[in-house]
Amino acid sequence: MPLPQLTVYRHDRRTRALITLAGEIDLESAPLVRVSLERCLRDGIRTIDVDLTPVTFCDCSGVNAFLHAAQQTTVAGGTLRLHHPPTTLARILDLTGCGFLLLGLPFGHLPPPLGDTPAAPLPAPPPRSAPLAPVLPGDVR
Numbered sequence: 001m002p003l004p005q006l007t008v009y010r011h012d013r014r015t016r017a018l019i020t021l022a023g024e025i026d027l028e029s030a031p032l033v034r035v036s037l038e039r040c041l042r043d044g045i046r047t048i049d050v051d052l053t054p055v056t057f058c059d060c061s062g063v064n065a066f067l068h069a070a071q072q073t074t075v076a077g078g079t080l081r082l083h084h085p086p087t088t089l090a091r092i093l094d095l096t097g098c099g100f101l102l103l104g105l106p107f108g109h110l111p112p113p114l115g116d117t118p119a120a121p122l123p124a125p126p127p128r129s130a131p132l133a134p135v136l137p138g139d140v141r
Contacts, residue, residue, distance in 0.1 A: 005029065008036045015078075016047040022054035025062030025089075033062060037069035037080070046078030058089035066102050079104075 006029035009020040017040050025033055040048050050066070052058070066082060073080040081104045085093065093099035 006032055008032060010036070010040070012043075012045065015045055016049070017045040018049050018051060020051040020054065024056055025058040025065070027059070027061045030061040030065040033065040034068060037065070038072065041072060041076050041078070046073070046076060048073060048078065048080040050080065050082045051084060052082055052086060052089065053084040055086045055089070058086055058092070060092060062089065063092050063096070063098070067098065070101055 006021060006023040006025060009022070011018045019036060019040070021033065023029070037048060048069070066080070070080045080102070082089075082102045085103070093102065
């Protein structure tokens, strides 16, 4: 079985983490996303910012992993926010109406559908003070 085309980088600052995902998020790599975000909660992280700038593709299995992680984070008293989603993910969030759960926008204030007036940029995730280094191997079972 080939390794998923996804790399996870993590940078912690006390109870906050910046997770940067690079590559494709699909049925094969979504478990890696789920495990990475669950590990943050186990490590006491309560604010999780997910930078998706280097993500080239994300399908509904990735959305499911993010929604599950957001629910678990909320139960633990924290927040999870996605930053700079790729076009495919933005489209799925637009079509399903669940962007307010993951993008930190107030309910009913979602960005306009793709192709309309561009939305204001999302707030930038916290700055990195160290170079990125993968924290998990690509194959999660």
